[in-house]
Amino acid sequence: MNKNAPIGVLDSGVGGLSVLKCLHQLLPHEDFIYVGDTARTPYGTRPEQEIRGFVAEIIDWLAAQGVKEVVIACNTLTMLGVDSLKGDHKFPIVGMSKGEKLLLEASKKKKIGVFATPFTISTEAHKKAILAADPTAEVYPMPCPKYVPLIEGEQFDSPELPAAIAEYAAPLKEAGIDALILSCTHYPFIKKQIEAEFGPEVTVIDPAEATSYLAIDALKEIGALREDGAGKVTVCGTADIDRVRRLAERMLPVEDCQFKEINLADK
Structure with missing residues (x-):
């Protein structure tokens, strides 16, 4: 596993930015790619199989970016069962701590x-x-x-x-x-x-801090924790990236972040 590969963080919208904030504070050497599915949020009223399809699509997109780990920064998605969301991917997937x-x-x-x-x-x-x-x-x-x-x-x-x-x-x-x-x-x-x-x-x-420590432990287990360098943060949304940036300002040093609107079909 490449230690310099980024960590993926995903949510149905902007809520997971609160977890990204904690991860970034505890792991300042790591690169992060955050994906908020702002085009299809909220997920909560949708059928479970549709939600699973959306999550699989995001994880596949993050895999194409070469991530070494994915943190599911959403309690609702974690309740679906992290192992059941993993698919064939080899990198660890971490869900929210119950605290x-x-x-x-x-x-x-x-x-x-x-x-x-x-x-x-x-x-x-x-x-x-x-x-x-x-x-x-x-x-x-x-x-x-x-x-x-x-x-x-x-x-x-x-x-x-x-x-x-x-x-x-x-x-x-x-x-x-x-x-x-x-x-x-x-x-x-x-x-x-x-x-x-x-x-x-x-x-x-x-529970973001406890979740972040779960992510750190998973990286240690595979020997993929990065211990030097200055990490980069890329925040992606599937729609309305200006609103994502405004909300990110409440959680992150946005001057250090790159913001992108993405199409999950584009790998």
């Missing part, structure tokens, strides 16, 4: 909230992972269907955003949670607003 260890370390009362998309909540994957690690924990899942359209639509200053945050937070505040995980990669875009709604007694966790 159960971080949550249990942060929660003194063992009352834990989960913010995620309706699909991710429906799998109960996070609840099962937390209870497997500590059966005494109480888990309060909350589907948050309004967040992604507001974030993708850049509605950060709209009255709808704080109203949605208050709506989804209310039952978890009433339950007395003291730790909350943002189990959708879009949600770190509004982490500060969510933290303000819950107050200092609730620790809000972004």
